[in-house]
Amino acid sequence: MDYHVKEASLAEKGQLRIEWAARSMPVLRSIRERFAKEKPLQGMRVSACLHVTTETAALAQTLKTGGAEVRLCASNPLSTQDDVAASLVVHDGIAVFAIKGEDTDTYYRHIHQALAHAPQITMDDGADLVTTLHADKRDLLRGILGGTEETTTGVIRLRSMADQGVLGYPIIAVNDAKTKHLFDNRYGTGQSTIDGIIRATNRLLAGSTFVVSGYGWCGRGVAMRAAGMGAKVVITEVDPLRALEAVMDGYQVMPMAEAARIGDFFCTLTGDIHVIRREHFEVMKDGAIVANSGHFNVELDLEALAAMAVAKRPVRDFVDEYRLLDGRCLYVLGEGRLVNLAAAEGHPSSVMDMSFANQALCVEHLAKHAQTLENKVYGVPEAIDREIARLKLKSMGVTIDQLTDEQKKYLHSWEMGT
Numbered sequence: 001m002d003y004h005v006k007e008a009s010l011a012e013k014g015q016l017r018i019e020w021a022a023r024s025m026p027v028l029r030s031i032r033e034r035f036a037k038e039k040p041l042q043g044m045r046v047s048a049c050l051h052v053t054t055e056t057a058a059l060a061q062t063l064k065t066g067g068a069e070v071r072l073c074a075s076n077p078l079s080t081q082d083d084v085a086a087s088l089v090v091h092d093g094i095a096v097f098a099i100k101g102e103d104t105d106t107y108y109r110h111i112h113q114a115l116a117h118a119p120q121i122t123m124d125d126g127a128d129l130v131t132t133l134h135a136d137k138r139d140l141l142r143g144i145l146g147g148t149e150e151t152t153t154g155v156i157r158l159r160s161m162a163d164q165g166v167l168g169y170p171i172i173a174v175n176d177a178k179t180k181h182l183f184d185n186r187y188g189t190g191q192s193t194i195d196g197i198i199r200a201t202n203r204l205l206a207g208s209t210f211v212v213s214g215y216g217w218c219g220r221g222v223a224m225r226a227a228g229m230g231a232k233v234v235i236t237e238v239d240p241l242r243a244l245e246a247v248m249d250g251y252q253v254m255p256m257a258e259a260a261r262i263g264d265f266f267c268t269l270t271g272d273i274h275v276i277r278r279e280h281f282e283v284m285k286d287g288a289i290v291a292n293s294g295h296f297n298v299e300l301d302l303e304a305l306a307a308m309a310v311a312k313r314p315v316r317d318f319v320d321e322y323r324l325l326d327g328r329c330l331y332v333l334g335e336g337r338l339v340n341l342a343a344a345e346g347h348p349s350s351v352m353d354m355s356f357a358n359q360a361l362c363v364e365h366l367a368k369h370a371q372t373l374e375n376k377v378y379g380v381p382e383a384i385d386r387e388i389a390r391l392k393l394k395s396m397g398v399t400i401d402q403l404t405d406e407q408k409k410y411l412h413s414w415e416m417g418t
């Protein structure tokens, strides 16, 4: 079998960690049990470009159980868990092409290797696989039924392709499922981003000023958890509605030019470019810690920072010190890549349970219905979203009320008033 991982001998450790994660993924487990009986993906070739984590391993196993032939590469050069990659190869016979810390050339070579079996379905997180395929491997487009996309940034890129009429096959935006972004982006990114910052720095959040850029689903989660740890949270935004919401949620809101002067910690979660740039680095306090948890590291203008610095050195795992001309030192975590995956382990499994249940059911949906879809970006079918919410509640032992007949009638009527 073709594969490229760091070290096959890490497989035992990886297997134990995958089992640990799978324990917290009951919804995906129930799908896997059904897939084992029904084999809905029999013979289907799937190329997946996802963060190679324990939860992704559980998803890949589920797809394989459903009959798919899966090839997996990383969706970020720093997010691979090498023991997980090894275990998937050794114990599951899944072709993985991913090594933590791979350079950009290797990252793209791995994407090409993941595509080498001419996929019928693609799974992406950030749209690097889909864009590579459209740029370099157009001959494969004809054989592709459809694809899925995991994250906000990928959905934005794919919608732009669809708007320009260049998207070659239908995509389901898994990110847009309510059971995905309301939980994964908010609670998953919230907890794991703080986890990444703490693991990398071991600094105390209580009493610090913590600047969060972007008050979207991810930013709300990080702000909520930083405040919970005792930090004074400052939000920067460009959208007046989101900014207003942040104000009413009790946070200070100000432009980055002001926040840059007072922050002890900075974390960008915008999906935008150069949110923190030269003019901001110029006024930051000595010792400021700068991280990004948005999809790409372009949120921080690290080239400008490197040009401003007189010296740069790694001072801890995933912490680079940039010494500036005036003696101030700024610290960048995980090379500006998603800090929760670079310096920690990504989202906790129980939240990925829902995201990846969406992925598994959307792949099944594409296998059955792709022929009826156009080359557009689709939302997740509502029935899938509701079913995942129902299964998750059930797995948590939570029951809810049912509408009575009287209530159903009332909620569909207009006659009854004061």
Ligand SMILES: NC(=O)c1ccc[n+]([C@@H]2O[C@H](COP(=O)([O-])OP(=O)(O)OC[C@H]3O[C@@H](n4cnc5c(N)ncnc54)[C@H](O)[C@@H]3O)[C@@H](O)[C@H]2O)c1
Binding pocket: 151, 152, 153, 154, 181, 184, 185, 189, 213, 214, 215, 216, 217, 218, 219, 236, 237, 238, 239, 242, 269, 270, 271, 272, 275, 293, 294, 295, 296, 338, 339, 340, 347
């Ligand atoms: N770290 C992770 O594991 C993880 C998980 C999910 C999503 N993401 C990524 O995080 C990013 C944010 O995702 P989201 O779902 O919160 O998106 P979102 O669209 O809900 O929120 C983004 C917010 O950033 C704001 N913004 C844009 N430019 C800005 C700027 N220059 N300054 C301040 N604010 C700005 C927008 O107005 C918006 O409110 C995306 O890149 C997404 O792919 C990361």
